[in-house]
Amino acid sequence: MTGRNFRLRRLRGGDAARPQRKRGAQPKVVALGGGMGLSASLTALRRITGDLTAVVTVADDGGSSGRLRDELGVLPPGDLRKALAALCGDDDWGQTWSRVIQHRFSSRGDLHEHAVGNLLIVALWEQLGDHVQALDLVGRLLGAHGRVLPMSAVPLELQALVRGHDPLRPDDVDTVRGQATVALTPGEVQSVHLVPQGPPAVPEAVAAVLDADWVVLGPGSWFSSVIPHLLVPELLDALVETKARRVLSLNLAPQPGETDGFSPQRHLEVLGRHAPKLALDVVLADEAAVPDRESLADAAKRLGAAVELAPVAAPDGSPKHDPELLAAAYDRIFRMHGRIGPWR
Numbered sequence: 001m002t003g004r005n006f007r008l009r010r011l012r013g014g015d016a017a018r019p020q021r022k023r024g025a026q027p028k029v030v031a032l033g034g035g036m037g038l039s040a041s042l043t044a045l046r047r048i049t050g051d052l053t054a055v056v057t058v059a060d061d062g063g064s065s066g067r068l069r070d071e072l073g074v075l076p077p078g079d080l081r082k083a084l085a086a087l088c089g090d091d092d093w094g095q096t097w098s099r100v101i102q103h104r105f106s107s108r109g110d111l112h113e114h115a116v117g118n119l120l121i122v123a124l125w126e127q128l129g130d131h132v133q134a135l136d137l138v139g140r141l142l143g144a145h146g147r148v149l150p151m152s153a154v155p156l157e158l159q160a161l162v163r164g165h166d167p168l169r170p171d172d173v174d175t176v177r178g179q180a181t182v183a184l185t186p187g188e189v190q191s192v193h194l195v196p197q198g199p200p201a202v203p204e205a206v207a208a209v210l211d212a213d214w215v216v217l218g219p220g221s222w223f224s225s226v227i228p229h230l231l232v233p234e235l236l237d238a239l240v241e242t243k244a245r246r247v248l249s250l251n252l253a254p255q256p257g258e259t260d261g262f263s264p265q266r267h268l269e270v271l272g273r274h275a276p277k278l279a280l281d282v283v284l285a286d287e288a289a290v291p292d293r294e295s296l297a298d299a300a301k302r303l304g305a306a307v308e309l310a311p312v313a314a315p316d317g318s319p320k321h322d323p324e325l326l327a328a329a330y331d332r333i334f335r336m337h338g339r340i341g342p343w344r
Contacts, residue, residue, distance in 0.1 A: 037220020052146030
């Protein structure tokens with residue numbers, strides 16, 4: 001047994017079967033991603049379960065997060081802050097704190113564009129010396145409906161092999177460094193990797209995946225928010241070995257730069273190339289965003305998944321998920337795929 005598999009077994013509690021969930025209990029859900037895509041998923045999921053954990057990418061190198069990372073050598077706090085804000089409740093307390101931690105200063109000095117939540121998170125990291133303990137404390141302050149964890153305790157750099165990054169050399173493949181640059185590259189991303197390679201996962205994140213009933217991956221920036229979780233070996237092992245059901249939530253439209261011209265099925269093919277051992281159970285897509293349902297079904301089948309089509313887009317026509325519609329879609333999937341007895 002390898003050292004990594006031994007650690008997974010220990011986090012799972014050995015080979016003993018997991019005890020059956022009591023009738024009426026809510027599903028344990030772990031959502032992986034980053035940025036606005038993960039925020040959309042969390043805003044929906046907190047409506048249907050009180051047992052929710054977000055595992056967040058830590059490769060951001062732009063804006064306030066990038067400046068704090070460069071100056072203090074800390075994890076980039078921005079995506080963690082967004083996840084905490086998404087878990088705030090709809091009452092006055094939750095909405096007030098959500099606005100406060102998302103507030104950005106406007107000045108002519110060094111505080112310009114820093115987010116309050118970023119500074120709060122970094123201050124607690126320095127005070128407590130523990131990433132997870134500090135994020136749990138911020139979550140209690142906000143009254144967050146769930147837990148937020150970084151996928152790794154090591155600041156990571158995202159690198160991509162990109163064909164045509166330089167428009168003057170459309171056939172050349174270059175290495176593009178940095179999440180912010182990869183997200184906006186004008187070329188075609190061939191693959192991504194992390195530096196340092198094989199970073200350690202946060203043990204609490206691995207344990208959450210192993211203990212989950214459902215794992216939700218996506219939506220979000222495909223190469224810079226979704227796939228990075230599959231490049232952390234211990235986290236990927238947990239995703240492969242967990243007894244949880246796995247649902248992949250597709251984006252509503254290709255993203256300028258990063259996934260220009262991608263069909264829904266192309267997203268699945270890319271994910272499969274980066275994690276060939278990972279099987280899925282359900283692929284969720286907006287019914288209006290799938291022009292070729294048969295091709296998507298074939299791509300999902302190669303990953304072991306069934307396709308669920310549902311109206312999940314915002315009614316204003318923007319490429320954003322509607323929280324209530326997305327919550328209804330997740331709730332239906334949780335109820336219809338592999339569940340015994342009611343969650344609630």
